[in-house]
Amino acid sequence: MSRQLMKGNDALSEAAVRAGCRFFGGYPITPQSEIPEYLSWRMPEAGGTFIQAESELSGVNMVYGAAAAGFRAMTSSSGPGFSLLQEGISYIASAELPAVFVDVQRYGSGLGDIFQAQGDYWQATRGGGHGDYRMLVYAPASVQESVDLVSVAFDKADQYRNPTLILSDASIAQMMEPVTLPEMREHDPNADWAVRGKHGKPFKRVTSTMYYIEDFDAYIKGKYDEMAEAEQRWESVRVDDADVVLVAYGISSRICREAVEIARGRGVRLGLLRPITLWPFPAKAFAEVNPLVKAYLSVELSALPKMVEDVRLACEMKAPVETFLGGAHIPESSAIVERAVAILNAQR
Amino acid sequence: MLSITCAGFGGQGVLTAGLLLAHVSMESGKEITWVPSYGSEMRGGTASCRLRIGDEPILNPFFSAIDALIGMNQDSVDTFQGAIAPGGVLIANSSMVRGGAFRDDIRVVEVPATEIAGELKNPRGANLVMLGAVIGATGLVDAEEFADGIDAYFNKKGRNNPLNRECFMRGVQAAANA
Numbered sequence: 001m002s003r004q005l006m007k008g009n010d011a012l013s014e015a016a017v018r019a020g021c022r023f024f025g026g027y028p029i030t031p032q033s034e035i036p037e038y039l040s041w042r043m044p045e046a047g048g049t050f051i052q053a054e055s056e057l058s059g060v061n062m063v064y065g066a067a068a069a070g071f072r073a074m075t076s077s078s079g080p081g082f083s084l085l086q087e088g089i090s091y092i093a094s095a096e097l098p099a100v101f102v103d104v105q106r107y108g109s110g111l112g113d114i115f116q117a118q119g120d121y122w123q124a125t126r127g128g129g130h131g132d133y134r135m136l137v138y139a140p141a142s143v144q145e146s147v148d149l150v151s152v153a154f155d156k157a158d159q160y161r162n163p164t165l166i167l168s169d170a171s172i173a174q175m176m177e178p179v180t181l182p183e184m185r186e187h188d189p190n191a192d193w194a195v196r197g198k199h200g201k202p203f204k205r206v207t208s209t210m211y212y213i214e215d216f217d218a219y220i221k222g223k224y225d226e227m228a229e230a231e232q233r234w235e236s237v238r239v240d241d242a243d244v245v246l247v248a249y250g251i252s253s254r255i256c257r258e259a260v261e262i263a264r265g266r267g268v269r270l271g272l273l274r275p276i277t278l279w280p281f282p283a284k285a286f287a288e289v290n291p292l293v294k295a296y297l298s299v300e301l302s303a304l305p306k307m308v309e310d311v312r313l314a315c316e317m318k319a320p321v322e323t324f325l326g327g328a329h330i331p332e333s334s335a336i337v338e339r340a341v342a343i344l345n346a347q348r
Numbered sequence: 349m350l351s352i353t354c355a356g357f358g359g360q361g362v363l364t365a366g367l368l369l370a371h372v373s374m375e376s377g378k379e380i381t382w383v384p385s386y387g388s389e390m391r392g393g394t395a396s397c398r399l400r401i402g403d404e405p406i407l408n409p410f411f412s413a414i415d416a417l418i419g420m421n422q423d424s425v426d427t428f429q430g431a432i433a434p435g436g437v438l439i440a441n442s443s444m445v446r447g448g449a450f451r452d453d454i455r456v457v458e459v460p461a462t463e464i465a466g467e468l469k470n471p472r473g474a475n476l477v478m479l480g481a482v483i484g485a486t487g488l489v490d491a492e493e494f495a496d497g498i499d500a501y502f503n504k505k506g507r508n509n510p511l512n513r514e515c516f517m518r519g520v521q522a523a524a525n526a
Contacts, residue, residue, distance in 0.1 A: 005367075005374050005382070175409055176367070176382040178374050251409075258408035330410050 009034035020187030022048030023073040025062030032104035060088030070194025076102035090129030094208035098157035116170035121306040143177040234282035242271030283314040301326035349402030356420025361475030366397035372497030381409035473515035480519020
């Protein structure tokens, strides 16, 4: 398969279709609007259905319906629009239906702004909606990974009958890189739980009330415990001899990757742990780190530190954990190296 | 690896110039990132895109030191000239960049791209003249190969104007003579 140059949002959309997604219902908001734009023509071409809903609320509930009927369904949003999806996500999780969500993170709370940020970390990983649920959260760091992970997100959503989330950001979504697309896959909507019409067969029910399920607490906890154990993904770069280990995902990890190269060129032993799943946070990755590591540095493109809490838990505070925040300004890789050097000097 | 910024008024084709550079570089086996300017500055002001092109996978798509700047208008030169690395290249559209005062530690190639495109009766091809100048000045890709890439790109879109190639080659010559 030859490489082609694609924008993150377009590539993700095409990959969703090729993963068998045949329903999209959503509402435009920058910087994710290329997703509904692309799917508005591509979905019908592939025999699926695209609906520009009147709001995010109706979009997510259309996804609920399409998922209940056994189809691979997706919606995407950003900023305030992603907040509006949370009630529906909680319902879909409670009804134990597979669906894929995309949050192209933009800056700030409220209306905020349209440029890249990583401020939705808690909303994404803690469950922005109410009650006892989690979503598998995948954080692509390139256009190719946006393609690869959307496919994984659909498969895992099916495997666990649970919504999954692609947590992208404005820069991964808007940039172009060469990508190789996967082959087209068809998905059979006739799952044994899917509501396909009775046709003389036994009664089936899709509902988000669980009072009739015996021992529900243990059942649902067991499901999420299994996901937490089995689904951790990460990439590690030169952590086995590192004095300082950067922890960063998505676009921040790209900047950190360059910081590692610069530092190593100067003889500074810098490494990088890149979570690919944010929930479950890849705590297992920390076993690969130099046992004599002197510090961790959580690099996040947000005004308030968030992922750092997971880093502290995962490393069990065996070394100091510090933060490097970006927020409205994209950090320079050299500034991250300087910070790592300063941390090491302060410990001498 | 080269870090290139294309900047100008919205409508001067700076994003397309960057896209062409990215497409043709990919076809010749290079790794690329292309990032559009994305923010409130797009409304009415300077539009820009930044590219990194190299033989190895591109780690960080962002950069603060520019190796080559395509400056389509005065504003973009004023905005980005200071970020050019010492020894870097500034391709200035001298039809619109007349403010003088270029840095003396960079290589400046002045090309009257808007006028050349006008002479060739392809006024929207000024960005291609500038692209020609970049290829001529940096030798990133063979000029004929790049011109074939431009033809292929527009043919694929079903609307290739043969004057596009001519605009591009005039830019290559202008850089060679600079």
